[in-house]
Amino acid sequence: MVSPGLVRLRIDCAYDGGAFVGWARQPGLRSVQGELEQALGTVLRLGGPAALTVAGRTDSGVHARGQVAHVDVPEQALAAAPGRSDQPPEQALRRRLSSVLPSDVVVHGVRRAPEGFDARFSAIWRRYGYTVVDAEGRRDPLQRGAQLWHPRSLDVPAMDAAAQQLVGEHDFLAYCKPREGATTIRTLLDFSWRRVDGLVVAEVRADAFCHSMVRSLVGASLAVGEGRWDANRPRDLLEAVQRDSSVAVVPPHGLVLEEVGYPPDDQLAARATVARSMREPLTTSPPASGATPPDSST
Amino acid sequence: MVSPGLVRLRIDCAYDGGAFVGWARQPGLRSVQGELEQALGTVLRLGGPAALTVAGRTDSGVHARGQVAHVDVPEQALAAAPGRSDQPPEQALRRRLSSVLPSDVVVHGVRRAPEGFDARFSAIWRRYGYTVVDAEGRRDPLQRGAQLWHPRSLDVPAMDAAAQQLVGEHDFLAYCKPREGATTIRTLLDFSWRRVDGLVVAEVRADAFCHSMVRSLVGASLAVGEGRWDANRPRDLLEAVQRDSSVAVVPPHGLVLEEVGYPPDDQLAARATVARSMREPLTTSPPASGATPPDSST
Numbered sequence: 001m002v003s004p005g006l007v008r009l010r011i012d013c014a015y016d017g018g019a020f021v022g023w024a025r026q027p028g029l030r031s032v033q034g035e036l037e038q039a040l041g042t043v044l045r046l047g048g049p050a051a052l053t054v055a056g057r058t059d060s061g062v063h064a065r066g067q068v069a070h071v072d073v074p075e076q077a078l079a080a081a082p083g084r085s086d087q088p089p090e091q092a093l094r095r096r097l098s099s100v101l102p103s104d105v106v107v108h109g110v111r112r113a114p115e116g117f118d119a120r121f122s123a124i125w126r127r128y129g130y131t132v133v134d135a136e137g138r139r140d141p142l143q144r145g146a147q148l149w150h151p152r153s154l155d156v157p158a159m160d161a162a163a164q165q166l167v168g169e170h171d172f173l174a175y176c177k178p179r180e181g182a183t184t185i186r187t188l189l190d191f192s193w194r195r196v197d198g199l200v201v202a203e204v205r206a207d208a209f210c211h212s213m214v215r216s217l218v219g220a221s222l223a224v225g226e227g228r229w230d231a232n233r234p235r236d237l238l239e240a241v242q243r244d245s246s247v248a249v250v251p252p253h254g255l256v257l258e259e260v261g262y263p264p265d266d267q268l269a270a271r272a273t274v275a276r277s278m279r280e281p282l283t284t285s286p287p288a289s290g291a292t293p294p295d296s297s298t
Numbered sequence: 299m300v301s302p303g304l305v306r307l308r309i310d311c312a313y314d315g316g317a318f319v320g321w322a323r324q325p326g327l328r329s330v331q332g333e334l335e336q337a338l339g340t341v342l343r344l345g346g347p348a349a350l351t352v353a354g355r356t357d358s359g360v361h362a363r364g365q366v367a368h369v370d371v372p373e374q375a376l377a378a379a380p381g382r383s384d385q386p387p388e389q390a391l392r393r394r395l396s397s398v399l400p401s402d403v404v405v406h407g408v409r410r411a412p413e414g415f416d417a418r419f420s421a422i423w424r425r426y427g428y429t430v431v432d433a434e435g436r437r438d439p440l441q442r443g444a445q446l447w448h449p450r451s452l453d454v455p456a457m458d459a460a461a462q463q464l465v466g467e468h469d470f471l472a473y474c475k476p477r478e479g480a481t482t483i484r485t486l487l488d489f490s491w492r493r494v495d496g497l498v499v500a501e502v503r504a505d506a507f508c509h510s511m512v513r514s515l516v517g518a519s520l521a522v523g524e525g526r527w528d529a530n531r532p533r534d535l536l537e538a539v540q541r542d543s544s545v546a547v548v549p550p551h552g553l554v555l556e557e558v559g560y561p562p563d564d565q566l567a568a569r570a571t572v573a574r575s576m577r578e579p580l581t582t583s584p585p586a587s588g589a590t591p592p593d594s595s596t
Contacts, residue, residue, distance in 0.1 A: 141314040
């Protein structure tokens with residue numbers, strides 16, 4: 001998988017998505033990928049930016065605390081990077097990245113990836129959090145960049161009951177902006193709503209997410225929480241298996257990619273092979289159960 | 299205390315100090331006081347900004363979650379402010395303020411102040427928090443506006459032991475930028491350092507603070523936490539009773555005014571009288587024990 005002379009590094013990072021067009025590099029615009037690739041190129045003296053592969057391609061304005069990416073770099077460049085002699089080169093690289101990155105991107109870890117690791121295709125799940133403030137007295141201006149201020153109070157038990165009904169493997173077309181030839185079948189592993197310190201917090205975990213899926217699931221939840229929708233409607237929409245324009249997509253700033261899950265090291269390569277095969281455009285039939293594709297936009 | 303025809307309102311508010319020159323109004327600059335006074339003038343149609351009195355005059359870049367201010371407004375203007383008929387006028391005013399204020403200032407409460415209330419002079423204590431991140435793995439870009447990223451790990455028990463020695467009534471000259479004629483005697487009611495979820499958090503409570511006092515106490519604590527200072531040195535500096543240039547003043551963005559304490563309603567006026575008398579410039583001797591002045595810059 002990794003070309004000779006190159007070493008694959010796993011990079012764990014966090015960012016405030018507020019001032020980015022999203023993870024993905026776009027010419028002339030400020031992206032997380034662009035900042036990190038530029039920093040890697042500078043610190044490792046690659047003569048240009050590095051090329052990162054990421055677990056969760058977060059949209060514009062979405063944050064991350066537990067993003068994972070990988071990059072293949074020349075073994076020589078890594079060894080040549082200056083650092084204290086008592087530090088492994090990966091640790092020296094992390095420190096040097098910290099010194100050149102802007103303060104809204106933090107690299108928490110750099111290490112040699114285990115055999116078969118692919119940040120995107122080896123991942124078995126992505127976990128997101130979404131935070132809503134439904135009481136004006138709980139609005140904290142210091143947290144406003146990562147919390148949705150909602151003008152009406154919410155029925156959290158009803159939202160949670162509606163969310164529970166969506167857990168499992170389904171065609172999430174009603175909650176996705178579909179992409180040509182790509183399946184919208186996903187396995188939702190967890191979806192809960194709880195009140196935590198007066199705030200309304202969703203935890204959403206799935207093998208992968210299609211485009212705008214988390215923000216659509218949150219939008220449907222808010223409709224239930226306000227009493228505009230019956231608690232069964234989010235599940236009924238799912239069963240209709242069609243894009244539904246009544247589902248609102250909530251703003252991105254309440255959303256945080258919290259964690260990406262990987263299988264044990266000896267299953268990394270097998271998982272990547274299965275997941276990669278699922279990315280081929282569909283022709284006639286949806287993929288077999290349990291083998292959903294790893295798209296991960298939100 | 300309140301002129302005839304006017305009603306005194308207590309205003310509880312919070313702000314992200316990052317984009318302000320501080321609480322205090324300054325011509326041509328963006329201040330919290332300026333934003334709030336402008337908003338009050340607009341919403342109450344006063345024909346100009348209102349005039350606020352505040353409990354804690356926070357410095358540039360310092361945040362607040364529990365700031366308290368008061369304003370005297372014409373009874374007629376309050377009654378005339380549009381609002382739903384089932385809402386008390388104070389609540390309608392709070393909602394209208396929310397709609398005109400920028401998102402970095404939030405008004406959590408507006409209510410008629412009890413007899414004798416003065417946001418500044420009736421206050422009996424101010425409580426601040428300061429948060430330091432001493433492990434790179436704990437740096438959260440979403441919290442970077444309210445946490446100090448410190449490059450070295452800290453000995454929190456040593457910091458806490460040093461802090462405990464400062465509690466009580468002392469002349470805090472070593473930790474103050476003195477102002478002509480103003481005493482630097484304060485009663486430090488609590489000063490502790492704890493590790494909370496991997497972060498290093500100070501809680502500081504005093505009857506009042508002189509200028510840059512909290513940030514100097516934190517600076518001395520960091521010197522102890524890094525092992526550069528013995529845990530007794532902060533107390534020894536106090537006893538020298540002179541301004542000490544070895545005390546570093548830490549950056550403001552880790553500091554949050556969390557809460558202001560007031561006595562029971564029947565003691566508000568008496569407290570204000572005592573505190574106000576202490577603000578007269580000193581001529582020969584410091585004020586009597588237990589009656590320190592209510593300056594509250596940080």
